[in-house]
Amino acid sequence: AQSVTQLDSQVPVFEEAPVELRCNYSSSVSVYLFWYVQYPNQGLQLLLKYLSGSTLVESINGFEAEFNKSQTSFHLRKPSVHISDTAEYFCAVRNNNAGNMLTFGGGTRLMVKP
């Protein structure tokens, strides 16, 4: 069985500061990794995903995540956050033998303060 741990349930940060949201997973097979974002009163949207190849993946709004196989991590970073980044962020893993089922972490609420 696989599992996903998001180490921080809440991350408060000031606007324009850097941020890192941590995600660790456990799986006995190779995986696909995802970050989803949920803005207030909305469903989840895909932010970025790692499938294979380059271990650093980027989103269109300045977030990036790095797949680290030895540490089984997929941390999400942004060098300078905006108020509009306030949302809940979910890390998810899918092993590439498991059809299309995702296992989600508990979520991290990012709170950007002016």
Added chain:
Amino acid sequence: DVKVTQSSRYLVKRTGEKVFLECVQDMDHENMFWYRQDPGLGLRLIYFSYDVKMKEKGDIPEGYSVSREKKERFSLILESASTNQTSMYLCASSLPGTGPNEQYFGPGTRLTVT
């Protein structure tokens, strides 16, 4: 533009009532999913369906059933609602197969059972 819609954003039901949550997608996706979202627990899979009339149990199917009579529609049924089923319910859909196909989410239904 891809779209997953859920029949209600907010729902209040009494203990023991039979509750239907409806989800419709317009992307001709084979796979559809029902999750519940609880603070600190992330999203947990209740049921998924990979084709019309086909269903598989997820991680927490107890107290729930599903119905998929048409490809675009996936219903979640609470046979006898209980207070511990108060939660946010999210529906998602995706393409089939073992590739890293993104799941598309609806806006969610916040169910309160009193």
